[in-house]
Amino acid sequence: MGRRGIGELEAAVMNVLWDRTEPASVRDVLAALGDESLAYTTVMTVLDRLARKGTVVRERHGRAWLYRPAATREAHIAQLMREALALAEDRESVLAHFARLVSKDEAAALRQALDRPRRAP
Amino acid sequence: MTRHVLSHGGHYLAAIALCLLSVRPLASAAWCRRAPGLAIVAWQALLATVWLSLIGLALSIAVAPYAKGELAGLLVLVTNRDGLPSAPQWIALVIAAALTAAAVVAVLAHAVRSLRARRRHRAALDLVARVGEHGLSIVEHEAPIAYCLPGSGGRLVVSSGAVSALDEHQLLAVALHERAHARERHDLVLLPFVVLERARLPLAATARRAVGLLVELRADDHAVAVCGRAIVRQALLRFATSAPPRAALGAAVDLEARLQRLQQPVAPARRWHVAAVVAVVVTVATTPLSLFVYPV
Numbered sequence: 401m402g403r404r405g406i407g408e409l410e411a412a413v414m415n416v417l418w419d420r421t422e423p424a425s426v427r428d429v430l431a432a433l434g435d436e437s438l439a440y441t442t443v444m445t446v447l448d449r450l451a452r453k454g455t456v457v458r459e460r461h462g463r464a465w466l467y468r469p470a471a472t473r474e475a476h477i478a479q480l481m482r483e484a485l486a487l488a489e490d491r492e493s494v495l496a497h498f499a500r501l502v503s504k505d506e507a508a509a510l511r512q513a514l515d516r517p518r519r520a521p
Numbered sequence: 522m523t524r525h526v527l528s529h530g531g532h533y534l535a536a537i538a539l540c541l542l543s544v545r546p547l548a549s550a551a552w553c554r555r556a557p558g559l560a561i562v563a564w565q566a567l568l569a570t571v572w573l574s575l576i577g578l579a580l581s582i583a584v585a586p587y588a589k590g591e592l593a594g595l596l597v598l599v600t601n602r603d604g605l606p607s608a609p610q611w612i613a614l615v616i617a618a619a620l621t622a623a624a625v626v627a628v629l630a631h632a633v634r635s636l637r638a639r640r641r642h643r644a645a646l647d648l649v650a651r652v653g654e655h656g657l658s659i660v661e662h663e664a665p666i667a668y669c670l671p672g673s674g675g676r677l678v679v680s681s682g683a684v685s686a687l688d689e690h691q692l693l694a695v696a697l698h699e700r701a702h703a704r705e706r707h708d709l710v711l712l713p714f715v716v717l718e719r720a721r722l723p724l725a726a727t728a729r730r731a732v733g734l735l736v737e738l739r740a741d742d743h744a745v746a747v748c749g750r751a752i753v754r755q756a757l758l759r760f761a762t763s764a765p766p767r768a769a770l771g772a773a774v775d776l777e778a779r780l781q782r783l784q785q786p787v788a789p790a791r792r793w794h795v796a797a798v799v800a801v802v803v804t805v806a807t808t809p810l811s812l813f814v815y816p817v
Contacts, residue, residue: 407644407647408647410644410647410648411647411648411649414648414649453644455645455648473649476645476648476649477649477660477661477662478662479645480642480645480646480649480660481660481662481664481666481680483642483645484642484666484668484678485666487638487642494635494638494639494642494708495639495642495668495669495670495671495708496668496669496671496699496702496703496707496708496736496740497666497667497668498667498668498683498695498698498699498757498760499667499757499760499761499776499779500761500775500776502761502762502776504762507761507762510758510761510762510776510777510780511758511762
């Protein structure tokens with residue numbers, strides 16, 4: 401692996417943390433990434449950035465800092481998708497959805513409406 | 522002086538009245554669904570005309586004594602070539618400046634907020650998304666979700682639930698639809714209308730809804746051009762009705778309009794119709810602009 405974007409590195413670090421059950425030190429994360437071109441301080445910087453954003457939680461353990469995800473991967477995704485739907489509900493132009501989801505009743509009504517022969521335009 | 526206010530002001534008022542009266546007819550006009558691109562331009566021209574006419578109305582009062590076009594009059598006023606302006610002139614000038622500033626600030630503030638929200642969302646997204654076919658960012662989630670995060674460094678996002686609800690052709694239709702939103706910057710098209718709606722101005726909600734539907738039709742057309750109507754329609758129907766029981770639900774009004782439209786070939790807008798619309802749009806939109814330049 402060569403140089404990677406900071407976003408890609410953050411994702412890789414988060415995947416390491418999500419796949420573990422125990423909190424990890426910088427050294428643990430570095431080892432799990434298995435990328436020899438990666439410096440210890442780079443991983444430390446990434447973890448600190450993630451901690452500042454609240455994506456990981458940092459706790460002191462003896463002389464070392466240990467890091468763990470603030471939420472599970474599933475919870476993170478659920479929050480992300482909730483946000484995506486909420487941004488659409490705000491009628492903001494932040495993002496554009498393909499379609500709104502409709503309930504079973506609405507779906508039935510919709511199908512019925514579409515099956516009705518249309519007036520000639 | 523009175524003559525200037527009556528003639529210029531009258532024209533501005535007439536332009537504003539005409540625009541406001543045409544909001545509802547334009548929102549329900551059938552030709553808009555045949556030519557959504559043209560209809561979007563008509564809405565933008567309408568909005569620009571109202572805004573410029575309001576500013577022009579205030580300016581015409583401010584520069585009335587000089588019997589010149591608004592811009593030339595403004596030059597006389599600010600250079601004090603004709604003596605110091607009177608109090609009514611000042612008030613009108615302040616109103617014109619406030620109208621200009623309010624619109625620019627509101628749009629910029631909203632743009633910055635959207636930009637921040639998008640950047641934050643993208644950072645959280647990139648931690649969990651994998652890049653799949655058609656350049657889609659795929660997220661493991663059961664509910665069918667598909668959206669585009671517009672702007673530079675934008676993303677086309679689909680959930681694994683959406684991927685499994687659709688076949689490969691339907692998924693391509695979704696990708697093309699979202700890519701059209703991103704490429705034509707429909708977020709920017711909607712921006713001024715969203716700002717107006719949030720300011721709770723009369724008719725703004727009608728306009729925002731109409732333009733919101735038009736950009737969807739436009740994006741559907743891009744997907745139809747590649748995949749055909751049937752596939753886009755199936756994708757839409759499958760996608761919208763495959764919601765798990767507890768998913769967030771939205772109104773189905775737009776959805777029904779889009780599905781109806783995809784049922785049969787969209788007859789291209791008639792040529793005289795397009796010409797008429799273009800003529801009206803150009804005439805109305807150039808009214809305030811010409812008054813800015815021409816005297817009396």
